[in-house]
Amino acid sequence: MREVKAITTNKLTKQFGDFTAVDAISFEVNKGEIFGFLGANGAGKTTAMRMLCGLSLPTSGEATVAGLDVYKENEKIKRSIGYMSQKFSLYDDLTVKENMQFYGGIYGKSNAFIKEKTAFILDHLHLQKEANALVKSLPLGWKQKLAFSVAVFHEPEIVFLDEPTGGVDPVTRREFWNMIYTAAANGTTVFVTTHYMDEAEYCDRVSIMVDGRIDALDTPKGLKEKYNASSMDEVFLQLARKATRAAD
Amino acid sequence: MRTLRFLLQKEFRQIFRDPSIIRLIFIMPIIQLMILPWAADYEIKNIKLSVVDKDHSDYSRQLISKITSTGYFQLAVYTNSYPEALQQVEKGNADLVMEIPASFEKELVKEDQATLFLAMNAIDGVKANLGSAYLRSIIQDFNREVRLEWIQFPRFSPETQIEITSSNWFNPLMNYKYFMVPGILVILLTMIGVNLTAINIVREKEIGTIEQINVTPVKKFHFILGKLIPFWLIGLLVLTIGLTIAWLAYGIIPVGSFVTIYIFAAIFLLAVLGLGLLVSTYAENQQQAMLVSFFIMMIFILLGGLYTSIDGMPEWAKWITRFNPVAYFIEVMRMVVLKGSGLADIKKHLLIMFGFAVVLNSWAILNYRKRS
Incomplete structure (x- = not known):
């Protein structure tokens, strides 16, 4: 039996009026893969991700997520995915525990599951003491780790992370990536955008978006060879310099 | 559910x-x-009244005290010059001017008829309307009292009069x-x-x-x-x-x-x-x-x-x-x-x-x- 890909797109396009934010991108993401989605500001990464998450309706092209069609089965897709947006979006007037309970609850998880999972995450993040603290009282690094934990709380097949480590210190970033590796090792497909090229090196495969198109897609090693570069940083600069679109 | x-809960x-x-x-x-x-409040109280009294008679004083005792009017200015009273209106110290002419009492007693002049500041239309309406009814009342004092009414009024009494339902x-x-x-x-x-x-x-x-x-x-x-x-x-x-x-x-x-x-x-x-x-x-x-x-x-x-x-x-x-x-x-x-x-x-x-x-x- 042919293995179903986690994500497939075929000429997926999004236009806002005259402006083509995402220009006919086609790619596939394998199950259990960590897929790096790179690009300069304004290249169209977030828009592409929002289409895959069912937050934005594509203008044309095809896409499937977890084997489901983004046009017709968008509400079904939502059961299989987790999403962590650029903006921190947990309820900061709820406590750590209440956030987990709420998100677990609206995904239809049982009380026993929620209780067990909450205890596991609190233990894992060393947040037992802060379990009943309001989220707004936590430092940013902790908030981001918590947001990730909440995004994968319901054990989705695929998790979408939009610049999850923006503004976070290097130590916390390293811890964050450990969490990503753990999730991937448990079979979760990770689709992540980032501006940190060291993070790009951690990905199984990387795509680089320029002006709404995908200009390169390979393993970090393959890309470095192809562009004759010593680091992903150089690869990115070579590609991103071609951009004509103004960054936002 | x-x-x-x-x-x-959230x-x-x-x-x-x-x-x-x-x-x-x-x-x-x-x-x-x-x-x-x-x-x-729909009722207008504390209307500032400016009186130009050129008569200084018993009746003029009675009328003024009747007006001020209702509680709706405050005697703000008492003078015998109309321009001065008007000036007070312009300054905002008075809302209404009532002028009592010099021969007010004499005419009322002798001629059975007297005139009064009212002028109101109509910038606040509601106040002007209600104020003059109140004042009119007080003056009419005063008028009736004066007539009672001087004229012996016959047992049956020669004129037909309609007296209105009303009752307010629900409130x-x-x-x-x-x-x-x-x-x-x-x-x-x-x-x-x-x-x-x-x-x-x-x-x-x-x-x-x-x-x-x-x-x-x-x-x-x-x-x-x-x-x-x-x-x-x-x-x-x-x-x-x-x-x-x-x-x-x-x-x-x-x-x-x-x-x-x-x-x-x-x-x-x-x-x-x-x-x-x-x-x-x-x-x-x-x-x-x-x-x-x-x-x-x-x-x-x-x-x-x-x-x-x-x-x-x-x-x-x-x-x-x-x-x-x-x-x-x-x-x-x-x-x-x-x-x-x-x-x-x-x-x-x-x-x-x-x-x-x-x-x-x-x-x-x-x-x-x-x-x-």
Whole structure:
């Protein structure tokens, strides 16, 4: 039996009026893969991700997520995915525990599951003491780790992370990536955008978006060879310099 | 159903953690109902009267003391020059000028006829109208007294006279507070209903949590219900507080039944909450939501029949009031509180309000999109 890909797109396009934010991108993401989605500001990464998450309706092209069609089965897709947006979006007037309970609850998880999972995450993040603290009282690094934990709380097949480590210190970033590796090792497909090229090196495969198109897609090693570069940083600069679109 | 439970639990936690909402629920009704009914008074008191007395007679003094003893007028200026009195009006020290001519008493006694001159500052039209009307009736009264003093009436009046006596139904003492308090209570419920819901959802938009909800399989209908139910309950709580204040502070006990009031209020709240939801689905940020709901509130209040009677409005304005849920509720409140109307009497109002609730909420649900 042919293995179903986690994500497939075929000429997926999004236009806002005259402006083509995402220009006919086609790619596939394998199950259990960590897929790096790179690009300069304004290249169209977030828009592409929002289409895959069912937050934005594509203008044309095809896409499937977890084997489901983004046009017709968008509400079904939502059961299989987790999403962590650029903006921190947990309820900061709820406590750590209440956030987990709420998100677990609206995904239809049982009380026993929620209780067990909450205890596991609190233990894992060393947040037992802060379990009943309001989220707004936590430092940013902790908030981001918590947001990730909440995004994968319901054990989705695929998790979408939009610049999850923006503004976070290097130590916390390293811890964050450990969490990503753990999730991937448990079979979760990770689709992540980032501006940190060291993070790009951690990905199984990387795509680089320029002006709404995908200009390169390979393993970090393959890309470095192809562009004759010593680091992903150089690869990115070579590609991103071609951009004509103004960054936002 | 289980999803809804989690949504409600989250809403209530957030509401009870927000001190400003708690303040709004308890303090707003108290302040509005304790202060506004006293200030929003139809009776005009303390009209500043400027008297130009050129007569200085017994009668002129009697007339002045009769006027000032009513409590409606204050003798601000007493002079014998009309220009000076007018100057006081210009300065804002007087609202009304009454000129008593030099021969006032003489003419009254000898000729059986005398003239008085009234001039009023019509910048505040209501004050000018009411002030001169009060003054006229006081002078007429004075006139009758003088006639009684000088003329022996025959046993049967040679002229036919119609004397009017009236009795005020439903509000025998014409206590305007009975009339205003139920109306203010309606405004209060509307403000809380429209504003709280509009601001609440827009805030989720601003913070970005609504997007997090939109990537979950939560149904639109559940999400909206999760927002509606808490504020609906808060609205009914505010109504209860308001009715309690009306009773404690003004002794207003509805003649009709509380059940009627609550049934209508429950449907009315659904309608205004739906309006708040609708505003929130269009507004991008809290400022927009605030401004739009403020604009709607202004129209609701001014075209709601609280201060001015709808029957006295021009046709086009009356037509607009038919789309104003507040106008229906104010009417129903007054009917039930003062007249004791029952459910059968307000059947039409109930149906129309139900229509508002269905239309506004369906519109809000349709316009709320999880995917843009």
